[in-house]
Amino acid sequence: MDVVSDAISAVRIGRPSSQRVRVAGSWCTRLAPYDGAGFHVVLEGHCWLLPDGGDPVELGPGDAVLLPHGTGHVIADGPADAARLARAVPFERWPAGTGSPPRRPEPATAPEDGAAVEMLCGKYRLDRSHVHPLLAELPPLVHLPNRADGAGGTGGTDPGLRSAIALLGHEVGERLPGSGVALPSLLDLLLVYMIRSWTAENAAPGRRVGTAGTWPAALGDPVTAAALRALHTDPAAPWTNELLAAEAGVSRPTLARRFTALVGRPPMAYLTWWRLTRAAALLRDTPDPLAAVARRVGYSTPYAFSHAFRREFGTTPGQYRAGLAAATAG
Numbered sequence: 551m552d553v554v555s556d557a558i559s560a561v562r563i564g565r566p567s568s569q570r571v572r573v574a575g576s577w578c579t580r581l582a583p584y585d586g587a588g589f590h591v592v593l594e595g596h597c598w599l600l601p602d603g604g605d606p607v608e609l610g611p612g613d614a615v616l617l618p619h620g621t622g623h624v625i626a627d628g629p630a631d632a633a634r635l636a637r638a639v640p641f642e643r644w645p646a647g648t649g650s651p652p653r654r655p656e657p658a659t660a661p662e663d664g665a666a667v668e669m670l671c672g673k674y675r676l677d678r679s680h681v682h683p684l685l686a687e688l689p690p691l692v693h694l695p696n697r698a699d700g701a702g703g704t705g706g707t708d709p710g711l712r713s714a715i716a717l718l719g720h721e722v723g724e725r726l727p728g729s730g731v732a733l734p735s736l737l738d739l740l741l742v743y744m745i746r747s748w749t750a751e752n753a754a755p756g757r758r759v760g761t762a763g764t765w766p767a768a769l770g771d772p773v774t775a776a777a778l779r780a781l782h783t784d785p786a787a788p789w790t791n792e793l794l795a796a797e798a799g800v801s802r803p804t805l806a807r808r809f810t811a812l813v814g815r816p817p818m819a820y821l822t823w824w825r826l827t828r829a830a831a832l833l834r835d836t837p838d839p840l841a842a843v844a845r846r847v848g849y850s851t852p853y854a855f856s857h858a859f860r861r862e863f864g865t866t867p868g869q870y871r872a873g874l875a876a877a878t879a880g
């Protein structure tokens with residue numbers, strides 16, 4: 551596994567959801583804050599996204615936007631003042647209101663009072679109790695413009711993102727046989743491409759350590775990236791600073807200096823944190839006994855694992871799993 555894949559798999563729960571929306575005329579709808587990540591992809595036309603506490607963003611055809619922290623926001627046909635924002639229809643009730651747009655695309659032409667807008671809107675459910683710092687570092691809104699005309703920006707130059715958007719739009723609109731399997735996979739793929747595009751755009755050389763964007767710099771640094779790749783590929787291995795430095799092809803002091811500056815903690819401290827974060831995901835997602843979970847994350851005995859887990863999470867692995875089961879049942 552790699553860092554981006556692991557960061558997502560550690561917090562993703564349940565199945566993502568998406569809807570294809572077509573609307574014309576004057577419209578304004580609100581999506582309340584939620585415990586997850588949201589996205590919008592504009593397939594046709596133009597609209598505006600107005601995040602709570604942030605600047606409005608105009609979206610055009612092919613633009614994708616990710617709200618990784620579940621920020622509440624409004625989407626509308628144009629800029630909106632405070633009075634109009636207050637009247638925004640909740641997204642959940644949007645189709646039931648008078649003159650509300652259908653949620654399935656229609657071939658009819660748009661009315662004269664406004665051009666048609668067609669978009670994909672969706673959410674990912676995330677467990678934020680122990681989020682990976684790569685995801686925590688994402689800004690409240692990640693805008694990936696299409697810019698297929700060569701104006702720059704990863705949204706237009708990433709063929710994977712463009713392909714994922716095209717495939718997802720087709721599946722959501724047509725509901726073809728097998729879409730129950732295809733849609734969740736395509737939604738996961740879209741999330742990966744959006745995060746990958748953000749990291750690529752923010753991995754600029756010479757970025758000052760300690761500012762926003764340190765994780766893109768970490769993934770772009772060959773030494774730190776090699777060490778992270780080794781730790782994530784086999785977190786249960788008996789890693790030491792010497793072995794990890796040899797894997798990265800540098801001296802131990804060089805690895806410690808570069809890794810700590812970019813990741814925010816020394817290599818062995820990060821390994822301990824990641825092992826326990828991975829263990830929490832295994833306790834949540836699998837029925838494996840505690841001894842098996844302990845072995846999979848590098849602890850020789852359930853006792854050693856339980857002691858380390860309690861120090862990190864403030865509870866034992868068994869109590870943690872029981873609490874998750876109770877919350878799910880509730």
